[in-house]
Amino acid sequence: MPGIEHYLILSALLFGLGMVGVMVRKNVIVILMSIELMLNAVNLSFVAFSHFNADVKGQVMVFFVMTVAAAEAGVGLALAVAVYKKFKELNIRFFEQLRG
Amino acid sequence: MEMSSILFYLLAAATLFFGFRTITVANPIFSALNLALTMITLAGIFFMLDAYFIAGVQLAVYAGAVMVLFVMVLMLFDLSGEARAFSRGMMSGILKVGGVSLFGIIVIATIMGSFSNILVIDSGEAAAGQALVQPTTRDLAVVLFSRYLLAFELLGLLLLVVAVGVVAVSRIKGGTHARD
Amino acid sequence: MGTDILEISINFAKMVAIFLLMVQLVPLLVWVERRGSALIQNRLGPNRVGPLGLTQLLADAVKFLTKEEFVPAKSHRFLFYLAPIVALLPAAVAFNAIPLSHPIEVEAFEWLGHTWGPYTFLFQGYEIGIGIVFVLGVSSLAAYALLLAGWASDNKYSLIGALRASAQMISYELALGLSIVGILLVFNTFSFSEMVSQQVGPLSFMFFGQEVSIPFLPNWGIFFQPLGAILLLAAVFAETNRxxxxxxxxxxxxxxxxxxxxxxxxxxxxxxxxxxxxxVASALMVTFYFGGYHIPFITPDQINEFFSGRGHGATQASLLTALVLHLSFFAKIAVFLWVFVWVRWTLPRFRYDQLMDLGWKTMLPWALANTIITAILVLMMRSSWS
Known part of the structure; x- marks a missing residue:
């Protein structure tokens, strides 16, 4: 049975991948997905701690994170669709020009 | 090696591979599909960690609803013109270098850590964790609906606000529901 | 998975066998569908090939296998080939988690100079404690198959169909999930096996702290959750895209x-x-609302005693009991499969906005009301007023 450090390393690597995704991608929806990836990485570390301490509170936290992530995805996608319908553009650089 | 270790390494490798593909594939639809696969393999890891309910919810909510929504929206847009995956410009160049080097630091730190054992968190305690009784779904529900009831209700409120907000943002005139 | 090599390999073979069982039932269902539609529309249906047209299945299979392998020129080849496989997997994985019969108890026995056992083999692919959450999670993945197929085909009709399908599946998953909360509250468990074991014997429940028993009705979930059963049936029709x-x-x-x-x-x-x-949908209906694999008014122990009384050994009696109960399960499933066919060839199709209205404005509120009322009633019935 792998120890807790294995799960934490995996979680850190996934979080790093998500972080790089947020920084380097240009498509707004892909950036949203990278954020989801980071949230998943955090969930993994919560579940790992919950397992190795036999404490259910970590899982409660994961439950909350999932709900917030779903809400965030809903709002983000709605905004992306609204912007795309109006400007036919999903590049993150374009969003800097949305003023007024 | 034990069965569970092999399974863990397989799942971890798959998770990292799909996660990597998520941020490097040019086509956003493939990105979303890879992210969905990442979530499914993560659900497998949650199963290994005895968090059965969380794993099931991960499948139903993340992989089954959130990612389907992403894929659906991406398919609605015609993004065939998408040739480059990454943004351009000075600012994003700096971000790129910064992001990749941060990731490199994490990788190096984990590799060094796993050699020098600084990451091994009190292996005696971790071994004791195996012997502890794992919480069941019933325990999760009891804690969720007693100690964290206020947070749970606030989340419900948040979801309601989000639902109203999303409908307001995406409301368009026309279609089959047009009244005026 | 098991403690020794024999148990592990039998458990593994079981999963494969249940998958094959599912796949092998499909041609039979196609035959039932074609003959059933003919019956409803006052036609004959396929009746030339073999007795009752049963070998039509074989002819169909040969036709499917020998057809030209066609891939649209501008399609995404990889996803185009992936989609049918993805379509197959969720149903197979979900069907494996449902108990198809009573567990088989195998006594310790000598074989190849080694003592094996005793074993308990569950009559299902794998037992997962949170059964229903797992099945819901896995079957929600089926939306990917439709999306992939629609998008990879590079065809307008395919894409519109796929988008409709996924919107419909997401919408009805809510009603589906909420409609079964009531029955979960009644049984107080997520596990299929526990649900099934609670549905033995005559109808009995706690009424304000008093035990009430109605001897002429079986102890099925439908008598506790009639509204939930109707909502679940409607929701699974939407989930199966029929x-x-x-x-x-x-x-x-x-x-x-x-x-x-x-x-x-x-x-x-x-x-x-x-x-x-x-x-899967029929199996869920049967497991939740119609007593699972149990025969009404007969407990598995009684069947076991009957076979033991006829001079069978303990292992043999357990095996025969499991087979009898498996037949009972399939008899119940067959009824629901027929309902699927019957409804398909009887009712007209909804318009798309009607479909969404039904899901969001009718089924969701009813399912919510059902959940709340059930929760209040369960709390009241279980607490005594003394």
Whole structure:
């Protein structure tokens, strides 16, 4: 049975991948997905701690994170669709020009 | 090696591979599909960690609803013109270098850590964790609906606000529901 | 998985066998569908090939296998081939988690100079404690197959069908999930096996702290949750994308929806996926509301005693009991499969906005009301007023 450090390393690597995704991608929806990836990485570390301490509170936290992530995805996608319908553009650089 | 270790390494490798593909594939639809696969393999890891309910919810909510929504929206847009995956410009160049080097630091730190054992968190305690009784779904529900009831209700409120907000943002005139 | 090599290999073989059982039931269901539709429409249906047209299945299989392998020129080849496989998997994985019969108790025995056992083999692929959450999670992945197929085909009709399908599946998953909360509250468990074991014997429940028993009715979930059963049945019709909810492949509007470009064996795999979903849905209905594999008023122990009394050994009696109960399970499933066929060829298709209205404005509020009322009633009935 792998120890807790294995799960934490995996979680850190996934979080790093998500972080790089947020920084380097240009498509707004892909950036949203990278954020989801980071949230998943955090969930993994919560579940790992919950397992190795036999404490259910970590899982409660994961439950909350999932709900917030779903809400965030809903709002983000709605905004992306609204912007795309109006400007036919999903590049993150374009969003800097949305003023007024 | 034990069965569970092999399974863990397989799942971890798959998770990292799909996660990597998520941020490097040019086509956003493939990105979303890879992210969905990442979530499914993560659900497998949650199963290994005895968090059965969380794993099931991960499948139903993340992989089954959130990612389907992403894929659906991406398919609605015609993004065939998408040739480059990454943004351009000075600012994003700096971000790129910064992001990749941060990731490199994490990788190096984990590799060094796993050699020098600084990451091994009190292996005696971790071994004791195996012997502890794992919480069941019933325990999760009891804690969720007693100690964290206020947070749970606030989340419900948040979801309601989000639902109203999303409908307001995406409301368009026309279609089959047009009244005026 | 098991403690020794024999148990592990039998458990593994069991999973494969249940998957094959599912796949092998599909041609039979296609035959029932064709003959059943003919019966309803006052025709004869396929009746030339073999007795009752039963060998038509074989002819169909040969036709599917020997058809031209066609891939649209501008399609995404990888996803195009992936989609039928993805369509097949969720149903198979979900069907494996449902108990099909009573567990088989095998006594310790000598074989190859080694003492094996005693074992308890569950009559299902794998027992997962949170059974129903797992099945819901896995079957929600079926939306990917439709989306992939629709998008990879590079065809307008396919894409519209796929988008309709996924919107419909997400919408009805809410009603589906909420409609079973009531029965979960009544049984107080997520596990299928526990639900089934609570449905033995005559109808009995706690009424304000007093035990009430009605001897002429079986102890089935439907008597506690009639509204939940109706809502679940409607929701699974939408989840399986069959009439009256077959908007994703409405042939009058979309040619054939998401599988317009598919032919031959790939088309067949979509069929297997759809009928697999029907099987899972029927199995869920039976497990939640109609006593699972139990025969009404007869406990598995009584059947076991009957076989033991006829001079069978303990292992043999347990095996025979499991087989009898398995037949009972399939008899119940067959009723629901027939309901699927019957409804498909009787009701007309909804319009798309009607479909969404039904899901969001009718079924969701009813399911919510059902949940709340059940929660209050369960709390009241279980607490005594003394």
């Amino acid at each position: 009439l009256p909810f077959d908007l994703p492949e409405a042939e009058a509007e979309l040619v054939a929806g998401y599988h317009t470009e598919y032919g031959g064996i790939k088309m067949n795999m979509f069929y297997i996926g759809e009928y697999g979903h029907m099987l």
